Amino acid sequence: MPAASVMTEPGELGRFGEYGGRYVPESLVPACAAVEEAFREAWADPRFHRDLDRLLAVHAGRPTALTPAWRLSAELGVNVLLKREDLAHTGSHKINNVLGQALLAQRMGKTRILAETGAGQHGVATATAAALLGLEATIFMGEVDIERQALNVFRMKMLGAEVIPVTSGTRTLKDSTSEAMRHWVTCVDEAYYCLGSVMGPHPYPWMVREFQRVIGDEARRQCAAELTTGNPDYVVACIGGGSNAAGTFAGFADTPAQLIGVEAEGGAAIAAGKTGVLHGFRSYLLQDENGQVSEAHSIAAGLDYPGIGPEHAYLKDMGRARYVTVSDAEVIPAVHRLARTEGILPALESAHAIAWVIRAAESGELPPWSTVLVTLSGRGDKDMATLMEAS
């Protein structure tokens, strides 16, 4: 049963049960504390909300549509509704969080924004917000991701951002996050670290969830208007660090809807991980037998992360949300199926959520004509090269 107190404020130092926290070097403690203080003030200030809501409306194109997937629903025998974050400016939900954090950086008097990126969507969103607000942007990106998301690298550069290739480790999201955090230590006075998901040290998991809550709040109102039952039976979202899922779940945590997070099989921190600490927070992490963080592998660059946001670990332990996995092999047919039935090309990340719905409907796990809200976190343009190679 839903508990009224879920997905509100975390406990002291950002604890969600035993997860979260602020495990950072001494030199970053004051910087994280300053971000927390600034966020608390801003979030209690109606002028900040007014400025953010206006940017979300006139720049990012909110509210995004809730689209009934008519032909897919008819084929699957369940009622699928899509929350269309692919229609947000820059092509994914990442812009919601970034506009919030960029406004916060400006309010704190910072002149530069640092960010990590995997699929490039958070990097593009950061470069966009920086251009809009007249800030400098420096984006850290693993060499492997630079190669598979070349279009997004070019977009970031066009928007005036500096893209720094990360050559350490697996040269993907884990390493670009480590590098961005290392760099932050050297320039905390002028730079703001704009984290792209519900991970990192406190207050980021909480703050990013609050900036992404707009997805769930809008969808809740749209479902109330669209559905005779008011709420969907299932709420489904893909999970990299977990921000589109956390923002969506936040809107439905106090309803009876079943919350389903879909991890990539090769990055399934909850399904295959153990608790540990990475990038400033405690959560489930993929680890080898010696406790070393292991590599994640996913066809979707944005899901190629060995951890998961701490609040998801907590929701899993308390049984409020369920976490499932989808393999690379299921993802490409899901892209094709949505493209052919609905005329929508989803991002490979978002296609994980669609793939689970297809599997669960076809196996009978989803009761006939149950209502399933799926957050379509982004559009597939960035993935065309990967899809061309795969076909």
Ligand SMILES: Cc1ncc(COP(=O)(O)O)c(C=O)c1O
């Ligand atoms: C389109 C899209 N969806 C989902 C994700 C995963 O991030 P999160 O789990 O924070 O929503 C990414 C990350 O880059 C993305 O680009």
